[in-house]
Each structure stands twice: as C-alpha cells, then as structure tokens.
Amino acid sequence: xxxxxxxxxxxxxxxxxxxxxxxxxxxxxxxxxxxxxxxxxxxxxxxxxxxxxxxxxxxxxxxxxxxxxxxxxxxxxxxxxxxxxxxxxxxxxxxxxxxxxxxxxxxxxxxxxxxxxxxxxxxxxxxxxxxxxxxxxxxxxxxxxxxxxxxxxxxxxxxxxxxxxxxxxxxxxxxxxxxxxxxxxxxxxxxxxxxxxxxxxxxxxxxxxxxxxxxxxxxxxxxxxxxxxxxxxxxxxxxxxxxxxxxxxxxx
Amino acid sequence: xxxxxxxxxxxxxxxxxxxxxxxxxxxxxxxxxxxxxxxxxxxxxxxxxxxxxxxxxxxxxxxxxxxxxxxxxxxxxxxxxxxxxxxxxxxxxxxxxxxxxxxxxxxxxxxxxxxxxxxxxxxxxxxxxxxxxxxxxxxxxxxxxxxxxxxxxxxxxxxxxxxxxxxxxxxxxxxxxxxxxxxxxxxxxxxxxxxxxxxxxxxxxxxxxxxxxxxxxxxxxxxxxxxxxxxxxxxxxxxxxxxxxxxxxxxxxxxxxx
Numbered sequence: 287x288x289x290x291x292x293x294x295x296x297x298x299x300x301x302x303x304x305x306x307x308x309x310x311x312x313x314x315x316x317x318x319x320x321x322x323x324x325x326x327x328x329x330x331x332x333x334x335x336x337x338x339x340x341x342x343x344x345x346x347x348x349x350x351x352x353x354x355x356x357x358x359x360x361x362x363x364x365x366x367x368x369x370x371x372x373x374x375x376x377x378x379x380x381x382x383x384x385x386x387x388x389x390x391x392x393x394x395x396x397x398x399x400x401x402x403x404x405x406x407x408x409x410x411x412x413x414x415x416x417x418x419x420x421x422x423x424x425x426x427x428x429x430x431x432x433x434x435x436x437x438x439x440x441x442x443x444x445x446x447x448x449x450x451x452x453x454x455x456x457x458x459x460x461x462x463x464x465x466x467x468x469x470x471x472x473x474x475x476x477x478x479x480x481x482x483x484x485x486x487x488x489x490x491x492x493x494x495x496x497x498x499x500x501x502x503x504x505x506x507x508x509x510x511x512x513x514x515x516x517x518x519x520x521x522x523x524x525x526x527x528x529x530x531x532x533x534x535x536x537x538x
Numbered sequence: 539x540x541x542x543x544x545x546x547x548x549x550x551x552x553x554x555x556x557x558x559x560x561x562x563x564x565x566x567x568x569x570x571x572x573x574x575x576x577x578x579x580x581x582x583x584x585x586x587x588x589x590x591x592x593x594x595x596x597x598x599x600x601x602x603x604x605x606x607x608x609x610x611x612x613x614x615x616x617x618x619x620x621x622x623x624x625x626x627x628x629x630x631x632x633x634x635x636x637x638x639x640x641x642x643x644x645x646x647x648x649x650x651x652x653x654x655x656x657x658x659x660x661x662x663x664x665x666x667x668x669x670x671x672x673x674x675x676x677x678x679x680x681x682x683x684x685x686x687x688x689x690x691x692x693x694x695x696x697x698x699x700x701x702x703x704x705x706x707x708x709x710x711x712x713x714x715x716x717x718x719x720x721x722x723x724x725x726x727x728x729x730x731x732x733x734x735x736x737x738x739x740x741x742x743x744x745x746x747x748x749x750x751x752x753x754x755x756x757x758x759x760x761x762x763x764x765x766x767x768x769x770x771x772x773x774x775x776x777x778x779x780x781x782x783x784x785x786x787x788x789x790x791x792x793x794x795x796x
Contacts, residue, residue, distance in 0.1 A: 331600045334661075334662040335661075335662055336658060336662050351592075356548065358664045358666075359664075361662055361663055361664040362664045364662060366659055366662045367659075368658040368659060369655060370658070371658065371659060372654070372655025372656050372657070372658075373655050373656065374602065374655055380576045380578060381578060384578060385598055385656075386656075386659065386663070388594045388597075388598050389595040389598070389599065389663040389665050390664060391595060391663075391665065393595075394594060397594075398573040398574070398577045399569065399570065399573045401573065401576070402569045402570075402572040402573035403569050405572070405574075405576075406565075406568070406569055406572065411572060414572070414576050415576065428568065433659065451577070470710060504566050517677070525725035529546050
C-alpha cells in the first residue's frame with residue numbers, strides 16, 4: 287500500500303478539518319469528492335507532507351513521514367499540485383518545471399529529459415520557452431501538472447487539477463491520469479464528478495472531515511438509483527450518500 | 539525511474555502507429571531533441587553556488603531569492619547611495635543607521651508564503667525549507683553587509699568636513715552597525731516566520747530599529763548612539779540569539795507549512 291492512514295485527524299483551532307480518517311490506497315486513481323470545507327485539501331496537504339496530522343498515523347510509500355530521512359525519501363517520489371499554485375511570472379515553462387525537478391533532486395543527468403517529457407505530456411511543447419506571465423489560466427494549470435509529474439512520482443496528489451482546463455484539455459488530462467494510475471498511486475481532489483467517472487478507478491467521498499463513502503464509481507452510481515437530486519448518475523449517487531451521511535449514519 | 543509514454547496527454551490524437559515508424563519511437567526521439575533544444579545553461583553564479591552548496595536545487599532556490607534579484611539590489615544601492623550623499627553633505631553618518639533597516643526588509647522578504655509564489659510546493663520537496671531559508675538569509679545578509687560596508691567606507695573616506703578618526707577607531711566606526719544589523723535582521727526574520735508574513739517581519743524590524751535609534755538619541759543626545767554606544771552591544775547579541783532560537787523553533791520539521 288502506498289498510502290496508509292490510521293485514524294488521522296487535523297484541527298485548526300476548534301475546527302476539525304479531518305476527523306478520524308483511516309485509508310489504505312494502492313496503485314490506481316482515487317478520486318476524492320466532497321463539498322467545500324469537507325477536508326479534501328487538508329487531507330491532501332497531509333499526504334503531501336506539507337501539513338502534519340494533529341493525531342493518528344500516516345505511512346506513505348511504506349515510510350514514516352515523521353522521520354526526517356524517510357520523509358525526504360517520500361518527497362523524492364512525490365508529486366503535488368496544490369489548489370492554488372503560485373508561479374514565477376518571469377520564468378519560462380521549462381525553467382519553472384526544471385526548478386522543481388532540481389528541488390526534487392532528480393539526478394542531474396536526467397533533469398533535461400525529465401523536464402522535456404513532463405512538458406510534452408501536458409501538451410505544452412509549443413510553449414516551452416514562453417514566459418509564465420504570457421500563459422492562460424488553463425496553460426498555467428498544465429504547467430503545475432508538469433512540475434508535479436517531472437520526477438515520475440510513485441505518489442501523485444492533485445488538488446482540483448482540472449480547474450481552468452477547457453473540455454478538450456480535460457479529456458486529455460483524464461487520459462494522462464489513467465496512464466499514471468497504472469503504476470502509481472494518484473489521488474485527485476475534485477468537485478467535478480465527471481472527472482471521477484472518466485478517470486478514477488476508485489472514489490472516496492468526504493463530508494465534515496470524514497470519509498462517508500469509498501468504493502468504485504459504479505458503486506456510487508448504484509447508491510444514487512432512485513434518488514431524485516442530480517443530473518447525472520454519479521451526481522445522484524453523490525447526493526444520496528451525502529444526504530444519508532448527514533442524516534446520521536456514515537454510508538460507507 | 540519508469541519509462542514515460544508521451545502519448546498519454548494527446549487524448550489519442552496521435553496513435554502509436556503514426557509515432558512508431560520501423561521500430562523507431564518518434565515520440566522518444568522528439569523528447570530527446572526537445573531536451574537538448576530547451577536545455578537551460580546555468581550562469582556562472584548558479585554554477586558557483588551549485589558547487590559551493592553541493593546542490594543544484596539549492597543553488598537555483600538561492601538565485602530565485604526575491605531580495606537578491608536585480609531590481610531589489612539596485613533599490614538597495616540607491617538607498618545606500620542617497621544615505622551616503624546625505625552623510626557627506628551634513629556630516630551625519632546616515633548610512634550606518636539605514637543599513638540595519640534595509641537589511642531587515644531584505645531578510646524578511648527572502649523566503650516564505652506570500653514571497654515565494656510556489657511556497658506550498660516547495661514545502662513538499664526533499665530539500666529542507668529550513669536549509670533554503672538559511673542559505674537565502676545568509677546570502678541576503680552578506681550582500682547587504684557588503685554594500686553597507688562599501689558605502690560606509692567610501693563615505694568615511696570622502697568625508698572632508700569632519701574630523702576623521704584614523705586606524706582602529708575608523709574601522710570600529712565603519713563596521714559599528716553590523717552588530718545591530720544582525721540583531722534587527724534576526725528579529726525581522728523571526729517575526730516573518732512566526733506571522734507567516736514578510737510584511738509583518740519587515741515592519742517589525744524597521745519599527746524596532748527606529749525605536750532603538752530614537753530612544754538612544756533622546757537618552758544620550760547623540761545622533762549615532764544606537765550604533766556607537768558600546769553598552770547596547772550585549773542587548774543586540776541577546777536579541778539576535780533569542781530570535782535565532784525562535785526561528786529554529788518555528789521552522790522545526792513537524793510544524794509543517796501551517
């Protein structure tokens with residue numbers, strides 16, 4: 287298992303953003319759905335070793351992030367795209383991706399090839415030498431994805447990766463996700479249930495800091511049968527599970 | 539590392555049959571070509587930093603320090619230059635009093651959220667952000683100290699109006715501001731880290747230094763008492779030490795980025 291969480295909580299003052307989450311995830315694409323404030327971003331930040339948990343145990347890639355040496359090893363094999371990634375406006379696409387390749391300690395002899403591969407994979411080869419300040423929001427998001435995959439990570443964490451992408455780019459991005467998920471563990475936090483249906487092998491639904499459903503997208507669809515709220519089958523499943531969870535019982 | 543398949547993102551626009559001609563993977567060939575064409579040649583400063591720090595990533599992080607970029611350095615030089623001219627004009631060593639405040643702002647803006655656009659991702663990379671902070675802070679301090687010393691020495695040498703002390707006394711006066719500068723910079727950095735705000739750090743440093751200068755001046759009647767009064771040296775050292783401990787505490791690994 288690349289991700290092992292045992293009763294993990296994270297509090298900010300009195301607010302418990304993540305509340306007793308236990309989770310085991312292997313290779314594949316796990317889509318994390320949930321309303322605003324459900325705790326998705328806090329969960330991803332803990333998985334990215336950016337935010338330590340308030341309590342509970344986390345093991346990533348078989349290692350303990352509390353241990354300095356092991357955390358460093360995890361980070362070498364980690365890709366992370368935060369919800370709000372900042373950019374250095376004067377950097378070119380290649381310079382930005384290369385910067386993170388260097389920070390991720392990609393071996394010197396491989397850096398240039400890794401950067402070229404990452405830039406090509408997000409279909410930005412034609413703008414490789416463009417300054418970031420000249421790119422559109424969707425292109426910047428793809429630059430962010432490129433920096434996340436430049437070290438060919440075994441654990442890839444993407445927070446709202448399709449925000450700002452047009453429909454065609456989203457289709458391409460889902461294909462990339464499926465490809466990455468063949469060998470790596472990919473966790474995608476998103477609001478867009480269609481992304482989950484198209485790209486994710488599993489789905490987890492969070493509400494009020496807890497995981498209230500975990501299963502296959504088809505199982506989430508099944509939960510929504512006969513439920514009136516939502517335009518698409520997955521949306522109906524999403525609404526049905528949330529409604530059940532809020533009525534008192536955790537549906538999962 | 540696993541091999542990459544470049545067809546992943548094209549959404550199926552180019553099939554393998556089109557790219558794999560006679561056993562030659564054109565995608566892979568193109569990536570090799572692109573890697574060479576796009577290759578960025580590091581400048582001399584980056585190469586030297588990479589050798590000294592034994593880390594190309596750390597060297598690149600150092601060269602992206604906001605308060606070491608050319609516009610910032612030029613602004614610092616202008617401030618010191620104007621201070622030097624004022625010192626020459628009315629025989630008041632303004633540079634000595636400016637240097638700690640200018641350096642404190644530079645240090646506060648060296649590293650952190652709001653200063654580094656990609657701060658959040660930087661916290662998830664193998665290179666410790668404490669090391670990045672240390673390297674950047676030392677570099678900013680050194681550059682400011684060098685500029686301050688150069689202008690201070692030049693001002694002193696060109697000062698034809700006042701009576702110029704010579705020898706050890708001249709050196710002592712020229713470097714007198716280094717100790718308070720260390721204390722103010724450490725304080726500024728500690729506040730910037732604790733408050734997660736470069737503005738708060740810069741404000742704290744400048745405010746504290748202004749308060750010290752004004753208080754020393756009104757207590758002794760001397761314009762440069764905050765620098766020349768040797769009884770202030772121990773408190774400066776104490777402030778620097780306490781701030782350094784606070785920085786170490788605030789950047790300990792388990793605290794994370796938030």
